Amino acid sequence: MGSYILRRVLQVIPVFFGATLLIYFMVFAMPGDPIAALFGDRVPNPALLEALRAQYHLDEPFVVQYFYYIMGVFQLDFGTSFSGQPVIEVLQRTFPVTLRLAVMAIALSFLLAIVIGLFSAIFKGKLFDQVSLIVSLIFVSVPVFVICFLAQYTFGVQLGWFSPTVGADNGWLGLTLPAITLGVGIYATSMRLTRSSTIETLGQDWVRTAYSKGLSRGRVVPVHVLRNSLIPMVTDTATTFGILMVGATVTEGIFNVPGVGNTLYQAILRHEAPTVVSFVTVFVIAYVFVNLLVDLLYGLLDPRIRYVK
């Protein structure tokens, strides 16, 4: 077990180099001169342009620029944005916000998925199952921004239950509306997974055995069925969590959430290599760890799964 975890953690090293190199190259290869673009439609003095390029090492070849970046990272210096802020500070500021949003959205989606999925399986083919199918199909097929705008206009402007945007009020409570929107937008897939996996479990011999032992449904379903149906759900939730940590760019943009999605998008538009690369690298590493966590969770849910070597 211990050596398995160690091996998985060591895998982060090549992933780190691969990801930073690739992302750095992609930002480097973007057409256009980010420094000239800082001046809008005006053409700045060439001497000033040169000086600014030199400051960000943009006048150097790709390999040298990458080398500077990596050397900085080893000294825990992730570079600075064009606005002069250390990238590490930007990360520290935006990441918790996105994390809160992701946790809330996932919790909501997980809860909805389990409850509705379980009942849909138990009442397979009945009215409840069919209605939940239609509702989930709607949420899956309507684009995220439509749901966002609709929620913002209805609950923010018309009913006034929430502030239409988040801004400074980005604590747990302030993120309620975007979290609900996000959670509702992603619950459908997990719900369908729970449903099909529960139906499969319900047909197992040991479920029939449990019932024939005289156990009530209230005992069989939560203890015997649910736990065994959770494995695909956990995988799916972890994957979604990974995706959400990268920042729900569209949702963050519409609700003006100062999270990573928004910041990363702006940085890409400005060709800010240090910001883009550092952000993406953190995402990649976080993603790797979430996946590790999921693999370990499998063992807890199903004792037959063991990582010996």
Add this chain to the structure above:
Amino acid sequence: MKKKAGIALGVLTAGALALTGCAPDGGGSGGGTDTEFAIAYNADGGHAAWVDAVVNSVAGTLDITAIGEPYPDFAGLREEVTDRVIESAFRTGWQADYPGLYNFLGPLYATGAGSNDGDYSNPEFDDLIAAGAAETDLDAANELYQQAQEVLLADLPVIPLWYSNVVGGYSENVDNVEFDWHSVAVFDQITKADGSVVTANGSEPQNPLIPTNTNEVGGGKILDAIFAGLVKYDTDGSAVNDVAESITVDSPTQLTVKLRQGLTFSNGEEVTSDNFIKAWNYGALASNQQLSSYFFEDIEGYNAEEDSELTGLVEVDPYTFTITLNKPAADFAQRLGYSAYFPLPDVAFDDMAAFGENPIGNGPYKLAAEGAWQHDVQIDLSVNEAYDGPRTPQNSGLQIVFYADQVGAYNDLLANQLDVLDAIPDSAFGTYEEELGDRAVNQPAAIFQSFTIPERLEHFEGEEGILRRQAISMAIDRQQITDVIFQGTRTPASDFTSPVIDGWTDSLEGAEVLEYNPERAAELWAEANEISPWE
């Protein structure tokens, strides 16, 4: 017409369009043998709709193939324009730094000027501009600039399209909201019944809050609130003394500035000549790499390549200094309200980076506290009691909220969560007047939009080029495009400047070339074809 980076460009374009949610555009064509007329634009700026409308108008009227050519982002387009490798016409625009006609003309069309992207050159125009710059009487100078514009109307170095309007609104909680020539609300005069701070939209400043290093609206809006310059601009664009007691134009190359005595920064330091001279020298010094350093290039001693002192700035006494220019610029006094010319307190020079995070100014507002600038979120400003001047606030403070998406800002306005919005999103152009009623604002701003057809393009040089430019200009139905695409939030152009600028007129000789006239356009195009066929 296709570039070498065609594939990469295509992929990135698709990505950029997906991210911004724009409809894809048929710009990727180009297999035909016909000569195409193309207008390049950046797809990240919301230009696709009007470019398509313009090229369709041109194509329909002149019976040629005309297309819009999207570039994924502004940086990519700008690089090709600057390097002079772009093989098509391209969109251009200009927002004035100060409300003067010269600012729209000199930097853009004078021979060799920095932003003369089309390499236009006409000695007659250059002479008129130089004469205007040397004329100390404003009306007489404007007369010369109008003559210079008539030269431009004959040559059409760019095809004027329209002036952008400021399209905004305000909440039910505030009164006395007026937008100035620069598309920003006049914050100091806003009143709010419940006495709370006024909230306004903004964007995260792209640079530390240092006046000479801020060249974009996000930071500019904040700096204008927390600093006071020698002059300030009224809503109609005229310059009114603020920190200055008087500014005397001694000659086209020499000004004398007298300051009002007893003014202080919010930390108690007195505002003296020295604060201006040191701040301007800091902004101009090459090694300081300030984005707005070019505002000092007309002052004697300026050197963009290496560090040198602005010898043209001389302190006479603590409240008087003289400015000597290295070339005639009679409108220099008019420029002095721009943020690059704000004074700095001595404490700024100790640690400019720290100062940029928590600036100390002499304006009507000040940072509410240390760390009032919450990055990517908002900045809180309170009234600066030390300020004494024409902009004394009528409210208890100002909160500028940074929005990533204007739709969110607009919904906040509708919910009365935001008091002032100066940028209604395109998506609400059809409904905002109904939803806001008399709280909606739509008035021309100091923004001129155009597209440039460089003379080096085939078929666009010499006599043939002039005929073709005139034909293209007259083939564009500006009125219809501003009505339909922009829902009346743009005003068709009748010159190269803006109606909010003092001296503007809509009756220039030759301005009929900017009116839609399909018959005349077709005739002119045919005439050009006799010189050299379009194929």
